[in-house]
Amino acid sequence: MYTWLFFIIIVSQCFAVLIFHNRNNKKLPPGPSFLSSNFILLTTSLKNLYPIIKNFESKYGPLITFSPVSGPYIFVNTLDLAHEILIHKGSVFSDRPKSLVMRTISSSSYDPTWKVLRTNLASEILHPSRVKSYSWARKWALHILISRLQDHKEDASGIKVVDHFEHAIFSLLVLICFGEKFEEHRINEIIVTLRHVLFVTQHGSLTVYIFSLFPKESNPLIKSRIEAVNSEPQGNQIVAYVDTLVNLQLPKEEDNKGNGGKLTHRELMNMCSEFLNGGTHSTFTALKWIMANLVKYPDIQSKLYDEIIAVVGPPPREVESEFVISEEDL
Known part of the structure; x- marks a missing residue:
């Protein structure tokens, strides 16, 4: 067959x-x-x-x-x-051919639509004021990372740090994307699905379908978020990435698609998938290289440690999860 x-x-x-x-x-x-x-x-x-x-x-x-x-x-x-x-x-x-498969920031040619999508990400999610508003979420993700590392500190085979980085970062990005915290087992399910889809697409002809992650799962997440936003008072809401996409108005040349110049539901899923995939891999890859170089160059590790001590003081004998370096310390 x-x-x-x-x-x-x-x-x-x-x-x-x-x-x-x-x-x-x-x-x-x-x-x-x-x-x-x-x-x-x-x-x-x-x-x-x-x-x-x-x-x-x-x-x-x-x-x-x-x-x-x-x-x-x-x-x-x-x-x-x-x-x-x-x-x-x-x-x-820098330009790329127009994608016939989907519309995402990374697959769109540099036209007015790309500019709208890119500007939305930069101004609504990556803007310093928005980044600051998610400080509580980063603290939550950091505690997840510390807890997971402490739970595995007795492992005889050592700790595979990259898996814990990936889990913590993905938890944070899912929260920012959909405005909701998810339990550890739910995050693990999504990560496994993500890896499976990436593995399957690697056997194809390297198409941009790589960003069509877990569409069946992301569909309920988007619908659930839209319903939650419509039912909650305006002032009680945090701004999630999907919130900014739902009402995004595309340039006039997109109106002929019959969707009122807005992203289709499939495109919403693709945009969310792109955000999660791109944000997770770029961030934990950077963290991997930082950790690898701190191990490779002990003198730099020692210098970094001295700088930390100079700001926050020496760590207690028994380090607890609440003892962390705050963003203000940074």
């Missing part, structure tokens, strides 16, 4: 390329053929793709193009070239 399914996919894409082959005449960097590109991307997980790309470097050079029907995808193999593209020539390479 799976052999036939794979055969049908390949034949379908071959047929599609005959139709769309001449639509893109732009000169692209060299790379494997259309059939090879599709075969590799359909049969290789994302974590196993890197060695294959590195092997192609000797044949095609530092810029390699994969050309599936949903592509093309261009891989940059050297740090210097990546820095030149992203930093020195960022304005040239």
